[in-house]
Amino acid sequence: MQTMNKIIVNNEFDKIVKNYFKKTDNQKLKKCMDLFKKLRYPNQSLIIRPPPAKPPADMMDDFTMNGKMPITKYLYINEAYSDSNSDNKTAITETILKKFNDQLKKVREKQPLNYGDKVLNEMMHSYADKIKDKLVVVIGTQVPWIEAISYEIGASFITTLDYNRKRYILSNIKWVHVNDFLEEQIENKRIEQFDIAASFSSIEHTGLGRYGDPLSPYGDVDAVKQVHCILKPGGLFFLSLPASHDGSSRIEYNAHRIYGKARLDLLFKDWKLLETKRDSSGIHSIFVLQKL
DSSP states (O other): OOOHHHHHHHHHHHHHHHHHHHHHHHHHHHHHHHHHHHHEEEEEEEOSSOOOOOOOOHHHHHHHHGGGGGGEEEEEOOOTTTTTTTTTTOOOOEEOOOHHHHHHHHHHHOOOOGGGOOOOHHHHHHHHHHTTEEEEEEESSSTTTHHHHHHHHTEEEEEEEEESSSEEESSTEEEHHHHHHOOOOHHHTTOOOOEEEEEEEOOOGGGGSSSSSSOOOTTHHHHHHHHHHHHEEEEEEEEEEOOOSSOOEEEETEEEEEEEEHHHHHHTEEEEEEEEEEEETTEEEEEEEEEE
């Protein structure tokens, strides 16, 4: 009789645990889908081209975190891509194989890569066992140097997300427009498909309008949340951002954000920080984050 009661209790406990994880998974999926929809279908009034030289007055407090991330300089840049709205899906530029091979040669010879950096190559190779035969996503790039590092280490497939369209002549590398990617994620209710993510000097621009993206005071925070949604549990994120040397956070509008403790605390929510190093220039910090 005691054995039967024990079995019943165990079965009920198993059911409770399964229901809990099912509910948690459903909540996670909904949260990510809501984020994807927000990013793919933003308020059109926030897409301003050419981008404004200053933030709208009613968004200033949010942009500056009520003074915790002040605008210390106005450094205006307009680099809005012509197909940023994702309407023209026929605009595809072939990536010349020689350009990729040039990057690959630099990776193998440990030469300076984009931004004159050698540190990211070293750091990613130190995690080679986590990258080899895995799915890698690169967030925002114009030169395929992170793709070359991942390729050399032996990643099984590499996906690049950016606000323009290019095509690689390599079977295991694919370039995808951010909006096309979001549409596919929403349609298929897909999350957590990548093992590794990497982004170098990209996310700090998000939401400032420089590249034709919607104005969003927390665009960088949403971008990191998006990476969290598409990484598998325990996945690694190599994230490089301009970082202050005194721990302060600030904006040089609309060029970029410069990160210190106040803003990094927001970005790193739901992540475990494994390692930090300065890049070769000393301008950027490279963070290795693990999804919790």
